[in-house]
Amino acid sequence: MSNKQGFATVAAHADGHDKPMHSHTWPIFQTSSFVFDSPEHGARLFAGEESGHIYSRLGNPTVEAFERVMSQLEEGDRTCAFSSGMATIMHCTMPFLKSGDDMICGDTLYGCTVDLFQEHFPHYNISVTVVDTSDIAQIQAALKPNTKLIFLETPANPTNKITSLKKVSELAHKHGAIVAVDATFASPYFIKPLALGADISMHSLTKYVNGHGDVVGGCLTLKNPDLIQKVLKFRKVHGGILAPLDAFLVLRGVRTLACRMERIQATGRSVATYLRNHPKITRVLYPGFEDAPGHEIVKDEMTGVGGTFSFIMKGGYDAAKKLLEEVKICTVAVSLGSFDTLIEHPASMTHACVSEELMAKQGLTRDLVRISVGLEDDKDIIQDLAQALDKL
Numbered sequence: 001m002s003n004k005q006g007f008a009t010v011a012a013h014a015d016g017h018d019k020p021m022h023s024h025t026w027p028i029f030q031t032s033s034f035v036f037d038s039p040e041h042g043a044r045l046f047a048g049e050e051s052g053h054i055y056s057r058l059g060n061p062t063v064e065a066f067e068r069v070m071s072q073l074e075e076g077d078r079t080c081a082f083s084s085g086m087a088t089i090m091h092c093t094m095p096f097l098k099s100g101d102d103m104i105c106g107d108t109l110y111g112c113t114v115d116l117f118q119e120h121f122p123h124y125n126i127s128v129t130v131v132d133t134s135d136i137a138q139i140q141a142a143l144k145p146n147t148k149l150i151f152l153e154t155p156a157n158p159t160n161k162i163t164s165l166k167k168v169s170e171l172a173h174k175h176g177a178i179v180a181v182d183a184t185f186a187s188p189y190f191i192k193p194l195a196l197g198a199d200i201s202m203h204s205l206t207k208y209v210n211g212h213g214d215v216v217g218g219c220l221t222l223k224n225p226d227l228i229q230k231v232l233k234f235r236k237v238h239g240g241i242l243a244p245l246d247a248f249l250v251l252r253g254v255r256t257l258a259c260r261m262e263r264i265q266a267t268g269r270s271v272a273t274y275l276r277n278h279p280k281i282t283r284v285l286y287p288g289f290e291d292a293p294g295h296e297i298v299k300d301e302m303t304g305v306g307g308t309f310s311f312i313m314k315g316g317y318d319a320a321k322k323l324l325e326e327v328k329i330c331t332v333a334v335s336l337g338s339f340d341t342l343i344e345h346p347a348s349m350t351h352a353c354v355s356e357e358l359m360a361k362q363g364l365t366r367d368l369v370r371i372s373v374g375l376e377d378d379k380d381i382i383q384d385l386a387q388a389l390d391k392l
């Protein structure tokens with residue numbers, strides 16, 4: 001039997017048992033500054049000669065408690081938490097790129113990530129080459145002498161495109177580039193990007209990790225000490241650290257991640273199977289199906305696919321819109337990984353800022369609806385979809 005603790009045990013205990021004032025859960029250190037014993041003490045902390053807390057933009061005990069748990073769950077050496085998933089993406093990229101560099105990114109990414117890379121990076125003279133990362137030959141062909149980083153999502157939002165992290169990491173490292181992976185859709189429960197060779201694993205904590213729909217946050221995890229230092233230095237000046245109250249909430253969320261993901265995985269499969277057999281649905285983009293593109297990679301590199309996936313309506317946009325109008329249990333809202341089922345229309349909502357050309361490239365059509373199943377009973381979600389589909 002392995003001595004390595006399981007995911008749920010780490011989630012319950014990795015923040016340590018000797019919490020302040022014998023508290024059972026981590027207190028919220030709702031403070032901006034920490035008081036120095038003396039001017040010399042402050043100077044030693046600033047000089048890095050002694051460890052301790054200075055100011056909550058640089059580090060905070062509640063945030064660090066969450067970071068310790070997450071770092072172990074991600075099988076890394078250091079997690080850094082941020083005020084949003086987007087702030088995390090800044091820290092996955094900006095500390096490692098400079099003017100004149102090129103970055104390769106996946107063609108299927110969350111809309112604001114596309115916006116950041118396409119609209120803003122060129123202002124810093126950083127070029128971005130967009131490829132289908134599920135096709136390793138396309139990455140190979142896109143690598144240039146100045147390619148420093150590959151950023152991708154797997155499974156990708158919203159079509160669930162799957163990329164092999166083993167293959168991409170091997171290729172990138174031969175070239176001297178680093179690999180950053182947004183693994184939000186799978187959660188840390190179903191994929192371990194660092195163990196598969198990636199350099200940076202990131203999550204929007206807003207989604208599965210928090211799981212209660214009441215926090216916006218993000219985090220990234222690393223192993224390489226040089227990369228860790230670069231991220232910490234950038235976070236200090238960028239100022240995007242997670243707030244102590246939000247760290248308390250995501251730490252609470254992570255305790256139940258394993259059991260939530262097991263249930264969401266089972267419900268996701270039932271709902272995807274129901275939709276696949278429905279005459280008003282053309283296709284369900286669920287990578288858990290044996291015949292789905294990338295399923296072999298799922299079996300090799302993941303332990304599950306979670307419960308966020310898209311499906312294509314036979315009646316085009318009108319049918320998609322009507323479905324969203326008619327659902328009663330499913331909540332019409334963006335985000336994913338919440339306690340309740342969320343349903344949305346990516347082309348006009350989460351991905352509305354993506355160009356039509358890129359939408360076409362990634363198969364993001366106006367007849368596509370995204371669902372993120374929640375913790376409700378699967379029969380109720382299915383019945384809700386059934387009654388809404390009946391009205392089309």
Ligand SMILES: Cc1ncc(COP(=O)(O)O)c(C=O)c1O
Nearest residue numbers: 084085086110157184204206217
């Ligand atoms: C895959 C993915 N990554 C990153 C983000 C950005 O996260 P946040 O909204 O926490 O900034 C999102 C948001 O929906 C997302 O879906």
